[in-house]
Amino acid sequence: MNQKKVGKQTYLFSRPLPILSSAAVVGKKEGDGPLGNYFDEIVLDPLYGERSWELGESKMVRRAMDLALAQINLAYGDLDIMFGGDLLNQIIAANFAARHVPVPFFGLFGACSTFSEALALAGIALDGDFVSQVLVTASSHYQTAERQFRYPTELGVQRKPTAHWTVTGAVATIVGSSGSGVALTGITVGQVIDMGIKDVNDMGSAMAPAAVDTIQQHLQDTGRQPSYYDVIATGDLGSLGKGLAQDMLAEAGYDVENNYTDCGVLIFNPDQDTHAGGSGCACSAAVFSGYFYPRLMNGNLQRMLLVSTGALLSPTSYQQGESIPAIAHAVAIEKV
Amino acid sequence: MAAENQTRKQQKYQRRVQQKKPKPPVVRNVIAAFVVGGLICVIGQVILNFCCALGLSVQEAGAPTAAVMVALGSLLTGLGWYDELGKFAGAGSAVPITGFANSVVSPALEFKREGFILGVGARMFVVAGPVLVYGTLTSVMVGFVHWLVKSR
Numbered sequence: 001m002n003q004k005k006v007g008k009q010t011y012l013f014s015r016p017l018p019i020l021s022s023a024a025v026v027g028k029k030e031g032d033g034p035l036g037n038y039f040d041e042i043v044l045d046p047l048y049g050e051r052s053w054e055l056g057e058s059k060m061v062r063r064a065m066d067l068a069l070a071q072i073n074l075a076y077g078d079l080d081i082m083f084g085g086d087l088l089n090q091i092i093a094a095n096f097a098a099r100h101v102p103v104p105f106f107g108l109f110g111a112c113s114t115f116s117e118a119l120a121l122a123g124i125a126l127d128g129d130f131v132s133q134v135l136v137t138a139s140s141h142y143q144t145a146e147r148q149f150r151y152p153t154e155l156g157v158q159r160k161p162t163a164h165w166t167v168t169g170a171v172a173t174i175v176g177s178s179g180s181g182v183a184l185t186g187i188t189v190g191q192v193i194d195m196g197i198k199d200v201n202d203m204g205s206a207m208a209p210a211a212v213d214t215i216q217q218h219l220q221d222t223g224r225q226p227s228y229y230d231v232i233a234t235g236d237l238g239s240l241g242k243g244l245a246q247d248m249l250a251e252a253g254y255d256v257e258n259n260y261t262d263c264g265v266l267i268f269n270p271d272q273d274t275h276a277g278g279s280g281c282a283c284s285a286a287v288f289s290g291y292f293y294p295r296l297m298n299g300n301l302q303r304m305l306l307v308s309t310g311a312l313l314s315p316t317s318y319q320q321g322e323s324i325p326a327i328a329h330a331v332a333i334e335k336v
Numbered sequence: 337m338a339a340e341n342q343t344r345k346q347q348k349y350q351r352r353v354q355q356k357k358p359k360p361p362v363v364r365n366v367i368a369a370f371v372v373g374g375l376i377c378v379i380g381q382v383i384l385n386f387c388c389a390l391g392l393s394v395q396e397a398g399a400p401t402a403a404v405m406v407a408l409g410s411l412l413t414g415l416g417w418y419d420e421l422g423k424f425a426g427a428g429s430a431v432p433i434t435g436f437a438n439s440v441v442s443p444a445l446e447f448k449r450e451g452f453i454l455g456v457g458a459r460m461f462v463v464a465g466p467v468l469v470y471g472t473l474t475s476v477m478v479g480f481v482h483w484l485v486k487s488r
Contacts, residue, residue, distance in 0.1 A: 147447075151463065152443045152447075154416060154418065154419045154438070154441070154442035154445055154446065155438060155439060155463060156413075156418045156419045156422015156423065156425075156430060156438050157419075157422055157423070157426075158365065158425075161359070161360055161361075162357060162358065195350065196342050196349070197350065197353065202353070205353040209349060240353075240356060240357065243356060244352065244356060247352075247356075273423075
């Protein structure tokens with residue numbers, strides 16, 4: 001047994017699991033960013049016509065699910081299961097979206113690592129032949145995250161240069177059990193790493209060691225060189241965390257200078273007043289769905305390692321003076 | 337995780353982060369705070385002088401001036417402008433009384449959707465509450481010291 005597990009934390013699937021479709025719905029600021037043209041839909045109103053920002057975020061999830069299904073002419077009845085999550089207490093954006101659809105549901109919380117966590121679990125369920133079509137969702141929303149984790153949105157505070165800007169958006173991705181195209185080929189499950197960082201305005205530094213740990217473990221487990229991948233993309237380390245991760249990987253003997261990037265750095269322009277960059281579940285999800293997935297489809301990229309990163313803190317934990325544990329899960333996605 | 341329990345590896349990483357961390361633009365922030373904070377005070381002074389011109393003494397004019405400034409801060413918060421000002425000016429717009437109004441009105445707006453009791457009522461002082469508690473405590477302590485010194 002155990003023939004699919006290689007090394008310590010990596011599973012290689014017995015066959016490529018194709019990503020059948022993927023849709024990203026994002027907010028206005030993301031639409032104004034450098035990747036604005038690549039997203040499926042841009043929602044200008046943060047409320048999205050709903051009564052509260054939380055319901056607005058949930059509606060974005062539903063919209064992304066509808067779009068992902070429509071791309072391949074499937075109905076909700078064709079899906080075997082869905083994995084989804086977000087940043088809100090009790091993951092209400094995902095839960096409330098799931099209450100509208102007749103699909104068995106696993107709710108996930110992996111903070112901003114949720115998208116790769118969900119893809120990884122989808123891969124396991126598919127490769128285990130339990131299911132044949134899986135829906136994966138991830139969402140985040142600037143206003144809902146601000147009011148839960150930080151301050152009221154209208155409070156006049158100055159942000160630190162290391163602070164992130166939560167990406168408003170929702171992504172739905174459908175993964176199938178066989179076929180060609182762009183497919184999941186393996187995953188590396190991350191461990192929770194805590195390097196004692198306590199500054200809630202500096203998530204990049206808190207998460208960088210988790211990303212480095214998972215990337216290193218993935219390369220070690222598979223025996224691959226970083227150059228195996230055209231792109232290694234972390235989720236939302238931002239400018240500071242990205243630099244730290246790159247330095248640490250270099251010190252460990254992995255040269256990633258040419259193929260390493262970070263979704264949090266890609267999604268906003270430096271002049272958009274987002275400081276270190278984007279964050280949130282939707283950050284890596286939307287950048288993958290809108291930017292990388294089409295490039296894998298058309299052959300511009302052959303292989304990528306998506307490493308969504310999550311800071312596993314809560315308002316309670318940081319008010320009680322706890323440091324910020326972090327996690328990163330890696331998903332290998334290849335053109336087959 | 338308490339500082340004494342930190343491993344060498346964690347301490348080493350934290351030193352690395354400190355070295356790489358971009359520093360906030362202190363000079364720019366101080367100048368912006370000085371100019372904006374000063375301007376807010378000038379507006380307050382104009383209102384105070386206006387009240388005096390209407391026949392109030394300087395001491396009497398304090399209360400209506402504060403009320404007008406609080407109303408202004410609240411209005412700008414409601415219009416969604418005060419947070420933009422705060423982003424630019426930092427302490428310059430947080431310290432004056434208009435900033436206090438912003439700290440009360442912004443959570444009141446934010447939590448309106450949770451209802452008037454558990455939302456607005458319970459959360460209104462989530463930011464300003466500590467200022468009120470420790471401000472009151474400090475004033476009592478100062479009053480006590482004043483009483484001790486005076487009663488000698």
